Amino acid sequence: MARLAGEAPDFVAISHGDDVVTRRTLERRSNRLARVYLGEGVTFGDYVVIALPNGIDFYVAFFAALKVGAVPIPLSYRLPITERQAIIDLAKAALLVGVNAGDHPGYAVLPSGFEPDDSVSDEPLPEVISPAWKAPTSGGSTGQPKIIRAGAGAEASPAINQLLFRYTSADTQLVVAPLYHNSSLSMSVGGLLLGQHIVVMDKFDAGETLRLIEKHRITWLMLVPTMMHRMYRVIESGGARDLSSIRILWHAASKCPEWLKEKWIEMLGPEKVLELYGGTESIAMTVITGEEWLRHRGSVGRPIVGDMKVLDANGEEAPAGEIGEIYMKGSEGMGLSYEYVGAEARSLNGWETLGDLGWKDEDGYLYISDRRVDMIVTGGA
Template sequence: MVTGFPPISTQVSALAAADPDAPAVTCEGRTLTRAELDASTNRLARAYAERGVGTGDYVSIAMGNSIGWVESVLACWKLGAVPQPLSARLPDVEFAAILDLVPRALVVGRPDPRGVAPSVPADFVPDAALSDAPLPEAVSPVWKSMTSGGSTGRPKLIEAGGDSRLPAAIGYPLGMEHGDVNLMSVPLHHNTGFTTAAAGLLLGHHLVVMPRFEPDEFLRLVTEHRVTYLATVPTVMQRLLPVYRADPDAYDLSSIRRFWHLAAPCPPVIKQAWIDILGPEVVWELYGGTELQALTFVSGAQWLRHPGTVGTVVAGEMKVLDDDGDECPPGVVGELYMRPAPGSSPTYRYVGSTAKSRDGWDSLGDLGHYVDDGGERFFFLSDRSVDMFTVGGRNVYPAEIEAALAEHPDVLSCLAVGVPDDDLGQVPYALVQAGTELSESAVIAFLAERLAGYKVPRTVEFVDRPLRDDAGKARRSAVRDEVISRARA
């Protein structure tokens, strides 16, 4: 694939040559300049090459958010290798299942539990005798390969459709500008973090990396570094609100020019709160999969006209189909299908799975509908098809219950699932992490004022941990299975 653009690594090196002393990445009080990042990754790439990494080879990076993570990915690109990020906390069985999908030249951050691929630890330091001079230019045939368990729980890889000759302009539609200060608050091994970091490197951003999300630290870093750009997830937005509201004068968020959220449905009350804090011109939302067949954007101003919408299609094509494959009219819920614009190149390739498709249109398993407004289609999400359940024959979407729970000021995180019931087939069951003492009856009464009776959970279980990870993801099927098994015990 010929693009006319140099590979990512070459562009990053050019930025370092143009402004060597500009900050490139900061984490836990340590900062590397562009020149230091360029030099350290040249040396690291040579260390990886000594261990057999070359063009087209897969390198799995199982590290937490850190400067070392950024260095490892950039070193891969400098060798023309394929960076494949993984959570450092995966159980060995799941980790091995992902490694089994394709051969790995190297595993960074932890040993290969199968004992097959060579590895280096997370704190690996290359031999100081290795040169940090520029390397020959190399092109990664796949610029990223992300993991997904999907709704089946079986791991798969989602390879990007293009190589590492990416234009820096990929960040422009997202409102990125050269030299932004970019706060990385979500796990870098997830697509949101990985892609935001990559686009930021191409545009000479100062990446301010949080090793783990903590609300007060997030707000402090925005204030200290005058953060101008960030992409985060609704879980983070919800956890931030109690801390910010407790002492808003302690933080200065006025530097933020663009605040994106994505990766999971955002409860309207949480979205409205951030529009009130930052302004509708600052808060934007993106909907689409790692597969990138199509994308929707919505500004805060558009959302205020159509509360709950994920926006209009800005790339590719999208439609809503019923169970028979016929297009749904406006306002009717069906399954969302999408595809790249006709004639364009494929945007992804699955390894270990196949897409759910109808006549060249792919589904990510999301349910939703659209409304027409002056010739524009504004799309709305209901839930994932695998998460929907029925109560006495009536459809219930967990996201609707969770959005209502999020309206309670003392709810920090929540999850709703359907559990078996002898009379109705299934009934709602809610898990809640609360910031103060709450009773089950109080929560049920709160929801009864906001939801139809059949949607109100019969049981509310209180937990002392977040119910979604820092990327906004939840293993709903595993939670449901655990709840059912406890009920049967």
């Protein structure tokens, strides 16, 4: 961040509605807030809960935590108090950002809208490397909340994002999902550290998403199928916008209806529509291009990070076309991609499962068919 601010201090790093923040201001505001965190007693390796809505303040708070060597836990600002309390107690959080002080007695709190006093220095802090750059949460199929802590320290090059997710410093990224979701958090932080301009929405709205793509000439974005469906309905009903700026559209998080994916491929071109499957744990990941998908309709691709196999009820690898539970293994020599706080991984002979069911075709392409346990999905969540 400091390097980018030095190279182009007046470059707009984040746009949020009518508000913008330059690289220099983002750097200075996060420095100042980091000093406030230190004053509140946050030390190296502590958890800092960030329960703020999408916007510039979220990123300032997130980077401030990393600058003091803490581990940020992004949470929904609308989470019921009892659910939030369970996560806070699980993490033994050192600081809560964006909540009401009276809701969580005994914890240090900075409320939503907090601004440090101007007397607090905004100069760079001594460099320190957080032991984990993020720790998002999940209830998932386990019922009880758990923390999914990144397995490695916050020291890396965003070049991995550049290669894997096909974005560059010249891209303008639209952030449409809540920042407490792993994909929107990871993609936007990676984009910021590459030097992108990030356009952040309060919450998803199909018409507004289409308007912002046209207004900001968005080149890169990630959606979930629910969003794609709602946007397509707007387009189909005559609310079309100029989508020609889009260079890459990713989708993930759930199975996409084949007819819907085909419509987006027709609108944008198969080379622009990509899909990934993996999970917040990032053990392994598949990717499929639009061109591949047209040859393997319904597939989520083949592993490009780590490996995946489909096991039957006896723990044996299922033959092509037979449904079983999907197990994953990380890339050799890469180390752990995550660790759970408050849960145990389900594993078999060094392979782990997130509870998804699926099958592979003769060419090794993976297809998702179901979940091991029933879940209720509403509005894409």
